[in-house]
Amino acid sequence: MSMIYLDYQSAAPIHPQVKEAMHRHLETVFGNPATDNQVGQPAAAALDKARLQVAALINADPKEVVFTSGGTEANNHAIKGVAIGLREKGRHLITSNIEHKSVLNSLRTLRLQDYRVTSLDVDQYGLVDPAAVEKAITPETILISVMLANNEIGTVEPIAEIAGIAKKHKVALHTDAVAAVGVIPVDVQELGVNFLSLAANPFYGPPGVGALFIRKGTPIWPLLDGGLQENKRRAGTENLMGIVGLGTAAELAAREMPERLPRLQALKERLRQGLAAAIPEIKINGYPDRCLPHLLSVSVQYVEGESLMMMLEDEGIIVNTRSACASGSLRASHVLIGTGLDFALAQGTLVFTLGRETTAADIDRVLEAMPGIVQTLRDMSPLYKKEHTT
Amino acid sequence: MAYSPVVMEHFKNPRNVGEILDADGIGEVGNPVCGDIMNVYIKVADNRIEDIKFKTFGCGAAIAVSSMITSMAKGKTLEEAMKISNADVAAALGGLPPNKLHCSNLGADALHSAIKNYQDRLAGKPVGGEADREPHHKGTGQCYCPYCEMKVDEEAEFCRSCGQELPQEHDH
Numbered sequence: 001m002s003m004i005y006l007d008y009q010s011a012a013p014i015h016p017q018v019k020e021a022m023h024r025h026l027e028t029v030f031g032n033p034a035t036d037n038q039v040g041q042p043a044a045a046a047l048d049k050a051r052l053q054v055a056a057l058i059n060a061d062p063k064e065v066v067f068t069s070g071g072t073e074a075n076n077h078a079i080k081g082v083a084i085g086l087r088e089k090g091r092h093l094i095t096s097n098i099e100h101k102s103v104l105n106s107l108r109t110l111r112l113q114d115y116r117v118t119s120l121d122v123d124q125y126g127l128v129d130p131a132a133v134e135k136a137i138t139p140e141t142i143l144i145s146v147m148l149a150n151n152e153i154g155t156v157e158p159i160a161e162i163a164g165i166a167k168k169h170k171v172a173l174h175t176d177a178v179a180a181v182g183v184i185p186v187d188v189q190e191l192g193v194n195f196l197s198l199a200a201n202p203f204y205g206p207p208g209v210g211a212l213f214i215r216k217g218t219p220i221w222p223l224l225d226g227g228l229q230e231n232k233r234r235a236g237t238e239n240l241m242g243i244v245g246l247g248t249a250a251e252l253a254a255r256e257m258p259e260r261l262p263r264l265q266a267l268k269e270r271l272r273q274g275l276a277a278a279i280p281e282i283k284i285n286g287y288p289d290r291c292l293p294h295l296l297s298v299s300v301q302y303v304e305g306e307s308l309m310m311m312l313e314d315e316g317i318i319v320n321t322r323s324a325c326a327s328g329s330l331r332a333s334h335v336l337i338g339t340g341l342d343f344a345l346a347q348g349t350l351v352f353t354l355g356r357e358t359t360a361a362d363i364d365r366v367l368e369a370m371p372g373i374v375q376t377l378r379d380m381s382p383l384y385k386k387e388h389t390t
Numbered sequence: 391m392a393y394s395p396v397v398m399e400h401f402k403n404p405r406n407v408g409e410i411l412d413a414d415g416i417g418e419v420g421n422p423v424c425g426d427i428m429n430v431y432i433k434v435a436d437n438r439i440e441d442i443k444f445k446t447f448g449c450g451a452a453i454a455v456s457s458m459i460t461s462m463a464k465g466k467t468l469e470e471a472m473k474i475s476n477a478d479v480a481a482a483l484g485g486l487p488p489n490k491l492h493c494s495n496l497g498a499d500a501l502h503s504a505i506k507n508y509q510d511r512l513a514g515k516p517v518g519g520e521a522d523r524e525p526h527h528k529g530t531g532q533c534y535c536p537y538c539e540m541k542v543d544e545e546a547e548f549c550r551s552c553g554q555e556l557p558q559e560h561d562h
Contacts, residue, residue, distance in 0.1 A: 108548070304426070306449035310401065325426065325449035330489060331555065344422035344447070380407050380453065382418070382429040382445035 004317045004362045008202075008355035009151060009179075009295065014245070015204035015356070021248040022206065022241050033238060034229065043240060050247025054211055057250040058196065059187040066212045066230045067243050071178035072102040074197035074212035075145075077223035077234070078174040079106040082143045082195075083115055085221035086172075090140035091115045096128045096157075098335040099147055100176055107145075116140075125287035126155035126339050134165045141171050148177035148186065148196075152322060152335040152351060153286035154295035156180070163192030172218060178202065178210070182253035183292060184261065194218045200242070204356065205249030209242035264354050265293040267363055271352060272296055274367040279374050283345065285336065294355065297322070299341060300348040302384040303377040308350055311373040317366055322349040344383065393450060394484035400454035405461050408443040415508025417500045426452040426493055428500040430460065434508055439463050439471055444500070451490035455497035458482050468505050474498060 014022075031043035048062075055062040068074045083093065095107060097119045107117045118136045122128055128146050137144075144166050149156045159175050166173040174195035180186055181196075182203025188196055195218070199210035214220060214233065226235030253260075272284060275298055285297035300308060305321030312319055322333040324347060336346040352366075378384040393401070410431035420427040426448035433441040442464050444456040459479045463471040476494040480486045486494055535542045540551035548555050 105553070109553075112550075302447065304448050304452070307401075307453060310450045314402065323449065325452070325490070325493075330492075342422075347422055347447075380404065380445060381447045382427055383447050385409065385445070 002316070004365055006352045006354060006358065006362070006366070007318050007320045008358075009351065009353035010320055011207065012201055012204050012355055013357070014206055015249060015252055017252060018205055018245050018248045022245045025244045026241055029240070033240065034227070046240060046244055047238060050243045050250075053247035053251045054198075057186075057254045058181060058198070058213060059189050060213050061216065063231070064188075064213055064216055066214055066234050067238060067246070068210050068212055068234060069239065070201075070208055070210040071100070071176065071197050071199035073223065074178075074199070074210050075100065075102040075174075075176050076106050077212050078195040078197060078220070079103065079143065079145060080110070081220040081223055082172055082174070083110050083113075085219050086142040090138075090142045092118070092138055092140040092142065094118045094120065094133060094136045094141060094144045096120045096122055096146050096338075098122050098126055098150055098152075098338040099145065100151060100178070103145055103147070103176055104334075122338055124340050126150055126153050126285070126335065127287055128157050128162070130158055130161045130165055133162050134169070137165075137169045137171060141169070143172050143174060145174040145176070147179070148175045148191075149180035149184070149292050150286070150335060151179040151295075152333060153297045153339065154179075154292035155287040156184070156290040156292065159191050159193065166194075167192065179292060179295075182250065182257075183294065185257065188213055188215070195220070200246040200249050203249050203253040206242050206245040209239055209246045211246070260356070261293050264358070267354050267358055267360065268294060268296050268352075270360065271354075271363045271366065274363065275370060278367060278371045283341075285339065285341070285349070294353055296352045296354075298350050298352070299336070299345045300350065300374055301345060302381045303348045303374060305347055305349050307377055308348065308373060311376070312350075312366075312369065315365075315369045315373075317369060320351045320353070322351060323347045392487045393454070394486075396458075396482070396484040397451065397454040397486065400457040400483065401450045404453055404457035406443050406457060406464070407445070409445060410441060410443050413504075415504040415506075415511065417503030417505070417507055419499045419503055420448075420496050422447070426496050428452065428456055428496050430456075430500040430504040432463075432504045432508060434468065437467050437469075439466055439468070442504075448493065448496075449490070451486055451493040452496065454483055455479055455486075455493050456500075459497040459501055463501055468508070472502055472505055474501060 029042045031039040033044040033047045051062045051065050055065050120132050146157050148159050163173050172194040175193045176197045177186055178197055178199045181198035194215045196213040201207040222233055224235045229235055281301040283299040305323030306326040309321040324330050324332045332343055332346050410433055413431040414434045415432045417430045429445045431443045432439050442460045444460050446452050446456040462474055476498040479497050480494045533542050533544050535549035537554040538552040542549050
């Protein structure tokens with residue numbers, strides 16, 4: 001890539017070894033894993049292998065892994081599946097107000113079916129307070145859903161602590177770990193969750209495939225009704241090519257994480273320190289002590305994010321923004337507003353996500369380009385002059 | 391970005407950026423909740439816009455609109471400038487993506503607001519130091535979902551029929 005690509009969160013180039021494994025699969029296997037003959041058996045074997053690879057990445061039993069079409073499906077399944085399955089037990093769910101839309105909108109659908117949802121506030125770092133979770137639990141509560149890491153600001157939540165509380169009150173706990181799995185170590189035994197969502201694209205697998213971890217013994221209704229696939233938990237003929245890609249990517253992530261993680265962390269630090277030094281009046285979002293190693297959310301005072309993003313693209317640098325104008329819904333980021341950021345500052349937010357091919361030279365190029373771009377936009381902004389004369 | 395070449399040109403090389411410290415009229419519209427803020431400054435001589443400048447906090451479309459509308463208004467009579475509509479600006483820019491049309495509304499509003507401000511000053515009307523910030527336009531009646539056209543409540547976050555999130559800036 002001749003451009004400098006720092007938007008791995010939106011899309012990441014598929015790992016070459018993953019591509020190879022998927023291609024090889026396409027060329028040699030066409031059977032249906034459900035057919036028990038010489039055509040189906042290689043397909044079943046490929047499915048089993050991928051299941052082992054994904055289970056190993058999160059320290060689960062392979063039987064606890066259900067393949068899905070991605071993180072969104074996994075989130076929908078966990079929330080709606082528990083709601084339907086446990087509707088006799090209660091109709092109250094707890095979540096945080098910075099969850100991914102697939103969680104919040106699943107809960108919104110439940111509200112229309114007379115379920116009650118408590119959406120907890122987060123602090124300025126985006127952290128959920130376990131004490132607040134405990135306080136919100138009622139005898140009617142059937143599920144708590146809190147993400148492991150936030151995909152917009154990178155904050156890593158205290159899931160193990162929340163799991164302790166959930167267990168104490170005998171409430172199931174789901175965590176949307178899509179932004180975390182394959183990036184930081186994630187161990188479902190250590191975390192103590194009942195459900196965990198993951199997706200392939202954050203760790204260089206193909207988009208459109210993921211998994212839901214369902215702890216043995218946790219009751220849940222299917223999301224997709226139909227055939228007997230995934231041990232009757234998720235109907236539908238499997239996207240086997242995608243699943244093979246997911247499995248291979250998972251194995252690579254487990255093996256390469258000790259090298260990937262510190263490298264990305266160091267590059268992110270370089271970017272963070274460089275921006276803080278070169279550009280006055282910016283805010284770094286997220287929780288500095290516990291944040292995804294590759295994600296940096298920066299809010300630039302007085303300017304708007306889409307303009308920043310376009311000017312950077314003009315310099316060959318690809319990043320993402322969280323401004324309302326750039327969002328499909330023309331609304332400010334619910335995550336940034338949830339942390340108490342004011343609307344104007346939230347509009348000037350850029351999200352940099354680093355990856356496999358990011359180099360120190362890339363970071364330095366960004367640090368070279370940013371100050372000039374920011375100044376050009378500030379000179380054009382009615383907010384800049386006003387703040388500097390009052 | 392799904393922007394036309396004309397929009398990109400006005401974004402990269404915006405015309406008329408700046409302030410006029412002794413402006414004859416100032417229009418200030420928008421608010422950060424909806425995303426864009428535009429200020430337009432005019433100098434008037436012989437009923438014509440002798441000079442015009444803008445300051446904008448906003449996306450690529452907002453900056454392009456500001457550049458284009460100030461270019462279109464410069465040198466025109468006040469009457470001609472008042473007639474410049476958001477549709478005119480959007481057309482001059484070679485069209486805008488549907489979700490950016492509200493930026494062209496803001497441009498026309500800022501220009502007209504500056505002209506009104508000049509006229510108010512002439513008429514001796516007290517001109518407050520504070521901006522004439524336009525809040526979200528409340529329509530005169532029923533709102534409709536822009537996606538499935540079913541009725542929605544004013545200020546509703548999403549449409550009850552199709553589930554789509556409703557943009558804060560939407561037509562009535």
